[in-house]
Amino acid sequence: MDSVTIPVLVDQLVSGLAIGGVYALVALGFALIFGVLRVAQFAHGEVYMLVAFLVLTALPALPLGGFSQFGLVLVLALFLGATIGLAVERVVFRPLMAAPHLAAIISAIGLSIALQYLAAFLWGAELHPFVLNWAPGNLALGPATIPAFKVVIFVTALALLAGLQLVLRRTQLGRAIRATASDPETARLMGINTIRIIAAAFAVGSAFAGAAGVLVAALYGVVYSSMGIAALVKGYTATVIGGVGNLVGAVISGLLLGVFEVLLESYVSPKWSDAIIFALLIGVLVLRPQGLLGRAIPQRL
Amino acid sequence: MNIVRSRLLALVLAAAFILVGCDIGGLAGAGGDQIKIAVVGPMSGDAATYGQDFVRGAQMAAEKINAAGGVDGKEIVIEQFDDRNDTTETANIAQRIGSDSSILASMGHFTSSTVYAAMPIYKANRLPLVVISASDPKITQQGNEWVFRVSPTNDLGAQATADLLVQQLGLTRIATFYLNTDFGKSEHQYFVERVQQNGGTIVLDEPYQPDTKDFTSGIIKLKNAGAEAVYLSSYYNDAALLIKQAVASGVQTRWFASAAIISNQFPEVGGEAVEGVITARVAQGENWEAVAAEYRQKYGAEPTPFVIYAYAATQAIAEAARQGGATRDGIRQGLEAIENLDTAIGPLSFDQNRQAIYTEFEFLIVQDGQFKPWTP
Numbered sequence: 001m002d003s004v005t006i007p008v009l010v011d012q013l014v015s016g017l018a019i020g021g022v023y024a025l026v027a028l029g030f031a032l033i034f035g036v037l038r039v040a041q042f043a044h045g046e047v048y049m050l051v052a053f054l055v056l057t058a059l060p061a062l063p064l065g066g067f068s069q070f071g072l073v074l075v076l077a078l079f080l081g082a083t084i085g086l087a088v089e090r091v092v093f094r095p096l097m098a099a100p101h102l103a104a105i106i107s108a109i110g111l112s113i114a115l116q117y118l119a120a121f122l123w124g125a126e127l128h129p130f131v132l133n134w135a136p137g138n139l140a141l142g143p144a145t146i147p148a149f150k151v152v153i154f155v156t157a158l159a160l161l162a163g164l165q166l167v168l169r170r171t172q173l174g175r176a177i178r179a180t181a182s183d184p185e186t187a188r189l190m191g192i193n194t195i196r197i198i199a200a201a202f203a204v205g206s207a208f209a210g211a212a213g214v215l216v217a218a219l220y221g222v223v224y225s226s227m228g229i230a231a232l233v234k235g236y237t238a239t240v241i242g243g244v245g246n247l248v249g250a251v252i253s254g255l256l257l258g259v260f261e262v263l264l265e266s267y268v269s270p271k272w273s274d275a276i277i278f279a280l281l282i283g284v285l286v287l288r289p290q291g292l293l294g295r296a297i298p299q300r301l
Numbered sequence: 302m303n304i305v306r307s308r309l310l311a312l313v314l315a316a317a318f319i320l321v322g323c324d325i326g327g328l329a330g331a332g333g334d335q336i337k338i339a340v341v342g343p344m345s346g347d348a349a350t351y352g353q354d355f356v357r358g359a360q361m362a363a364e365k366i367n368a369a370g371g372v373d374g375k376e377i378v379i380e381q382f383d384d385r386n387d388t389t390e391t392a393n394i395a396q397r398i399g400s401d402s403s404i405l406a407s408m409g410h411f412t413s414s415t416v417y418a419a420m421p422i423y424k425a426n427r428l429p430l431v432v433i434s435a436s437d438p439k440i441t442q443q444g445n446e447w448v449f450r451v452s453p454t455n456d457l458g459a460q461a462t463a464d465l466l467v468q469q470l471g472l473t474r475i476a477t478f479y480l481n482t483d484f485g486k487s488e489h490q491y492f493v494e495r496v497q498q499n500g501g502t503i504v505l506d507e508p509y510q511p512d513t514k515d516f517t518s519g520i521i522k523l524k525n526a527g528a529e530a531v532y533l534s535s536y537y538n539d540a541a542l543l544i545k546q547a548v549a550s551g552v553q554t555r556w557f558a559s560a561a562i563i564s565n566q567f568p569e570v571g572g573e574a575v576e577g578v579i580t581a582r583v584a585q586g587e588n589w590e591a592v593a594a595e596y597r598q599k600y601g602a603e604p605t606p607f608v609i610y611a612y613a614a615t616q617a618i619a620e621a622a623r624q625g626g627a628t629r630d631g632i633r634q635g636l637e638a639i640e641n642l643d644t645a646i647g648p649l650s651f652d653q654n655r656q657a658i659y660t661e662f663e664f665l666i667v668q669d670g671q672f673k674p675w676t677p
Contacts, residue, residue, distance in 0.1 A: 005525070007525075008521060008525055011521045011524070012518070012521055015517045015518075015521065019515065019517070126538075126566060127538050127541075127542070127566070127570050128570075129545075129569065129570050129571075129572055131572060135549070138550075138551045145551060147549060147550050147551065149549070220514050220515060220542065220546065221542065221545045221546065221549065221572075222514065222542055222545075222570060224514075227514070230514070262517060262518050262521075265517075265518035265519075266518040266521065266522065269508070270481075270507070270508060270509050270510060270513070270518065270519065271481055271508055271510060274510070
């Protein structure tokens with residue numbers, strides 16, 4: 001039964017890359033915010049969850065057919081994510097900027113719990129079906145038949161990630177974000193408005209979380225109030241393994257984590273895959289805190 | 302401080318002795334003109350609706366029996382207790398019920414885990430317990446003569462479906478998915494054993510963890526397993542998601558699942574993908590329907606099976622008191638003697654392990670977003 005054939009392996013790799021692309025989006029947003037703020041945004045998963053719920057609520061008002069609905073949903077998710085991110089930064093993080101980091105971390109955890117209960121209160125704690133009008137069917141990839149939507153998710157994630165790289169490398173805003181991440185004090189002395197840069201990082205990072213939220217909702221066909229925790233745990237794992245503050249590392253390890261997970265579930269057991277992944281996380285934290293792909297200097301963007 | 306503490310301890314000990322004393326006094330069976338039955342279950346917290354179902358079912362039966370003159374002139378009285386669906390609290394509450402000599406029988410504890418926690422305490426207090434929901438077949442196989450069950454066990458539906466698949470439909474290559482918990486593992490085991498006895502082959506045997514939302518790796522295996530049918534030992538959420546994701550990945554097969562999927566949420570979450578999914582449950586006859594209709598009229602909602610089982614348990618306890626006498630031991634003996642008693646679940650008889658015997662099954666199929674009767 002467990003004989004590995006090429007079609008099966010292709011199927012597994014594509015599925016792993018699709019979910020890995022989602023992990024990479026979450027990890028990248030988390031790393032971006034951490035980079036400029038030096039504080040873990042533990043309510044990042046709830047941004048992802050809230051956007052998925054808001055888009056679900058808006059879906060009946062978007063009766064477009066096929067691909068245009070998918071495109072519009074994605075744009076809406078990016079916009080909603082950015083808006084929520086800005087609000088979270090303004091309400092929860094900015095007032096605590098001068099306070100010890102622990103205060104900001106604890107208030108982020110509090111926000112995470114509050115938003116989960118808010119969603120359960122507003123929409124109900126049960127699973128809510130999430131179905132787009134667009135069903136791209138299956139794709140023949142050599143000898144394998146794979147769901148085309150998984151390829152779409154992977155490509156979408158890659159496009160967003162590449163877009164961010166372009167912004168970071170080629171624009172004034174990108175340079176300012178990188179400068180703030182590498183040394184907030186000096187950046188401020190050089191005339192960079194670091195408060196605005198932090199807000200910008202929140203907007204971009206949370207927009208990515210929003211996009212990831214709707215991609216996962218469409219992939220699994222469901223939205224629920226505790227979905228953010230699973231996303232954050234995997235995104236955080238990818239960030240740590242990639243090296244905290246290392247954006248390229250976060251993307252690569254997010255993709256690898258997705259593939260690794262599918263292979264573990266397939267060839268070891270679904271009972272053990274999470275345990276093995278979190279053992280790996282602990283191992284990295286203990287033995288190589290700068291991450292498998294990071295350098296010893298954490299201030300790298 | 303220490304003196305205060307030791308005095309407190311002395312007081313607690315004294316209270317405990319008094320309680321034990323009550324208990325011994327209770328063995329005689331202080332009846333009066335009442336037969337008091339404890340209904341125990343989760344009355345607060347997430348599962349509180351199930352405890353409420355227990356109480357409603359028992360209360361409805363008690364009202365009916367009392368209106369017809371009670372048990373030899375004695376009135377049936379229902380008293381509710383909250384075990385919070387927690388094993389520690391269950392042990393405390395079972396002890397409290399056992400120590401109350403005015404209580405002659407108990408019914409409830411929602412899950413198999415809480416029933417296991419309560420069973421030895423009922424035995425020590427010589428108080429009969431009637432289980433009305435917990436479905437682990439092994440509960441009544443422990444040799445505890447104080448524990449009876451009127452609700453069905455989870456092996457029955459799994460075996461009925463295994464017979465349907467292999468013997469009636471001729472589907473012999475079967476894939477299984479199961480929730481990796483006590484419920485899922487035991488249900489799955491009964492299914493697999495029966496399929497193999499019938500000469501079928503299990504081509505995929507895939508566990509998944511609670512709260513799984515991504516069934517990708519299992520679905521890829523299913524695509525390549527060459528299965529003619531799939532059986533899920535799952536709850537409604539997992540089953541709906543698994544089927545939905547498999548259908549979206551192009552899997553075409555026939556789907557069967559445990560009776561735990563019967564919920565409005567199943568077609569709600571699963572949508573079109575779960576049309577045609579089949580499940581087996583114990584047959585619900587005329588009496589069942591009559592109680593359900595009464596419930597609908599009274600509470601304006603569809604009753605869960607637990608309402609009916611609580612109703613039937615109350616009827617059984619009343620009849621046992623009539624036959625064996627209104628004492629704890631009398632009710633235990635009366636329950637053992639029950640044979641083809643006319644109850645809400647139909648004719649009730651217990652096997653030698655004090656488990657209600659179920660022989661009739663019915664199949665349901667999801668059609669137009671609803672569970673409807675189906676005949677092979």
